[in-house]
Structures are given as C-alpha cells and as structure tokens.
Amino acid sequence: MEQKTEIDNEKLVKEFGANLVSTLKDLPDFYTFKTGVLFSHRDFNKFFSALKKGEKCAILSGVNASGSLHLGHKAVFDTNLFFQKKYNIPVFIPISDDESYVAGKVESQEEALKNSMQLAKELLAYGFDPKKTYFIIDQVYTNIYNLAIKLSKKVNLSEIKASYGYKNEENIGLHFYPAVQSAHILFPQVKHGIKNVLVPIGPDEDAHIRISRDIASRLEYNKPAILHSLFLPGIDNKKMSKSKNNAIFLNDSEKEIKAKINKSFSGGQKSLEEHRKKGGNPDVDVAFLYLKYLFLSEKESKAIEEKYRSGDLTTAEMKALFQKHVLKFIKQFQSNLKKISDKDLEKTILKNE
Numbered sequence: 001m002e003q004k005t006e007i008d009n010e011k012l013v014k015e016f017g018a019n020l021v022s023t024l025k026d027l028p029d030f031y032t033f034k035t036g037v038l039f040s041h042r043d044f045n046k047f048f049s050a051l052k053k054g055e056k057c058a059i060l061s062g063v064n065a066s067g068s069l070h071l072g073h074k075a076v077f078d079t080n081l082f083f084q085k086k087y088n089i090p091v092f093i094p095i096s097d098d099e100s101y102v103a104g105k106v107e108s109q110e111e112a113l114k115n116s117m118q119l120a121k122e123l124l125a126y127g128f129d130p131k132k133t134y135f136i137i138d139q140v141y142t143n144i145y146n147l148a149i150k151l152s153k154k155v156n157l158s159e160i161k162a163s164y165g166y167k168n169e170e171n172i173g174l175h176f177y178p179a180v181q182s183a184h185i186l187f188p189q190v191k192h193g194i195k196n197v198l199v200p201i202g203p204d205e206d207a208h209i210r211i212s213r214d215i216a217s218r219l220e221y222n223k224p225a226i227l228h229s230l231f232l233p234g235i236d237n238k239k240m241s242k243s244k245n246n247a248i249f250l251n252d253s254e255k256e257i258k259a260k261i262n263k264s265f266s267g268g269q270k271s272l273e274e275h276r277k278k279g280g281n282p283d284v285d286v287a288f289l290y291l292k293y294l295f296l297s298e299k300e301s302k303a304i305e306e307k308y309r310s311g312d313l314t315t316a317e318m319k320a321l322f323q324k325h326v327l328k329f330i331k332q333f334q335s336n337l338k339k340i341s342d343k344d345l346e347k348t349i350l351k352n353e
Contacts, residue, residue, distance in 0.1 A: 066115065124344055206228065250330055
C-alpha cells in the first residue's frame with residue numbers, strides 16, 4: 001500500500017512552466033474542470049474569454065495511430081465533446097499515422113493508416129458531430145506536409161533535440177515530425193482563419209505544443225491555448241503503455257475488462273481483517289483514482305474515499321463500483337460503434353483540395 005504512482009503531475013507542471021487550472025476563477029461547468037483531471041494550462045483563460053464573447057474558436061486534439069481508444073483518453077475527449085456541443089465549435093482531430101510509423105509504434109504505414117481509419121470511426125461513435133469534426137490523416141491529407149515545410153524553416157535542430165531529447169542515431173523522420181505536428185496544431189488558424197484554438201493534451205505531448213507556440217510567435221500567429229490532463233496510471237499503477245497491456249481499451253470485451261479491473265493495483269490491506277482495522281489508501285488505488293477523476297461527482301468521490309480510508313469500503317467493493325461504471329460507459333460506446341459506417345467516415349476525413 002505504500003507504493004506511489006510513478007507519475008508526478010506537479011513536477012511535470014513545474015518543468016513545463018504552465019499554470020494550474022485550479023487558480024483560474026472562471027471555468028466551464030463541466031466535470032473535467034471540477035474533478036481536477038484537467039490539471040494545468042497555458043492561456044486557457046484567454047481562449048475561454050474569446051469563446052464566451054462569440055469569437056471564432058476551435059478545438060484541436062490529436063490521437064496516436066498505434067491502437068484503439070482507451071480510458072486514458074476519456075478526460076480529453078469528453079472535454080472536446082463538451083465544447084463542441086455547448087458552444088457549437090469545430091473540432092479538428094489529427095491522427096498521427098506518420099508519427100506512429102517513424103517512431104516504431106506500428107510495423108508499416110499500411111497498419112498506421114488502417115488504425116487511423118478505425119480510430120476515426122471510434123471517435124464518431126464517441127459522440128463527435130460529423131458535421132463539425134475534421135480528421136487529419138496525413139497519408140490522406142498530404143497537403144499537411146506543405147504547411148509543415150513552411151513551418152520547418154522557423155525551428156532549428158538544436159531546439160528539436162533540446163525539446164525531445166532526440167539523438168543523432170535516430171531516424172530523420174522523428175526529427176522532422178515536430179514540424180508536422182506544428183502544422184496540425186496551427187492548421188485551423190492558417191487554413192481557416194480561426195485564431196482562438198484550444199489544444200487539450202496529456203503532459204507527455206507538451207514538447208509539441210512548446211515548439212508550435214514558438215513557431216506561431218515567429219510567424220505572428222496567435223499562440224494556441226493548452227490544457228494538460230492528469231497522467232492517470234495504468235491498472236498496475238505504472239505509466240499506461242500498449243506494450244504493457246495495462247490500459248482498459250474501449251474495444252475490450254466484458255471478460256477482458258473484468259479481468260483487468262480485478263487485478264488492478266489497490267490501496268487495500270493484505271487481509272480483510274487488517275483492512276477493516278487500518279483502512280485503505282485511496283491515493284494509490286487505481287479503481288478509486290479513475291472513479292474520482294472520470295466517473296463520480298466530487299460529493300460521491302469524497303463519500304467513498306472516507307469509507308475506504310475508514311475500512312468500511314473494501315477493495316472488492318471499490319473494484320465492483322469501478323467495474324459497474326466502466327462497463328456502462330464502454331457498452332454504450334461499443335453499441336454506437338456498430339452504427340458507424342464507412343459512408344459516415346468519408347464525410348469527416350479531410351482530403352487534398
């Protein structure tokens with residue numbers, strides 16, 4: 001029970017030089033802002049002010065083409081969906097098929113493209129409006145490379161190495177990809193004239209944003225606003241990784257989900273008797289962390305936290321509650337996915353002019 005989560009979000013904030021969301025007085029009325037799962041930001045206050053004034057705004061939020069959506073994506077895409085529905089704004093979603101390939105996350109470009117198409121379907125099933133959602137898949141929308149070439153002149157190799165830690169031995173695709181990612185991030189502004197753009201991301205993607213914000217200022221574009229979500233741990237309380245199979249994917253079967261939750265890291269004691277006496281530690285309990293940040297209201301999470309600390313709520317009961325919420329969410333998603341056709345997808349993927 002003494003184990004700490006491997007990921008220190010506060011340390012990441014200090015390294016990024018970002019600001020805490022909790023210090024902002026004016027925030028949207030949505031759970032991701034209330035639970036604290038959206039942890040830090042850059043210029044979100046400026047974006048939100050412009051949004052409320054009715055200025056042209058957009059969301060840009062990408063996903064890697066190495067596999068399917070998982071629970072770790074939930075906070076970011078719930079936030080994106082909230083803004084689209086509440087404020088009727090477009091959402092641009094780059095699916096990084098090329099980065100997946102050059103980074104060795106997939107074996108071939110064909111696999112990356114196939115994954116990208118499936119991810120686009122999954123995101124439509126998630127609830128995004130096909131009339132206001134635009135997927136940027138680089139093997140399809142190859143014009144993105146023209147913009148990347150333009151932007152690449154505004155950043156040098158030393159900056160890329162300093163931001164990403166790349167070494168000379170790594171392939172040049174990795175060294176060039178930040179220009180492509182910056183093209184994604186600045187696309188709504190450069191191609192559609194939308195100056196107020198919000199990019200919700202995980203903290204591990206912040207290097208892309210730092211580069212794109214630097215490029216934006218050098219070309220006299222508006223800097224994109226940023227929201228960082230918390231790093232939620234995998235079911236083993238370590239950083240989520242497809243290779244470790246420690247994430248709950250939205251295409252997992254009910255049997256797989258139950259098995260993963262049952263073996264998830266807990267903050268409980270070694271025996272029921274000891275747990276009743278000493279209580280559990282919700283701070284490292286994976287089931288509780290997901291319930292707190294993704295599924296329960298603040299009032300609900302505080303109630304079960306108190307019961308867990310006192311020993312009134314057992315580890316088995318905590319996992320059962322987590323399982324209930326996860327299965328409800330994923331079953332609805334999988335039902336929606338069955339209704340998404342190739343025709344639905346065709347309308348949403350950007351193509352060369």
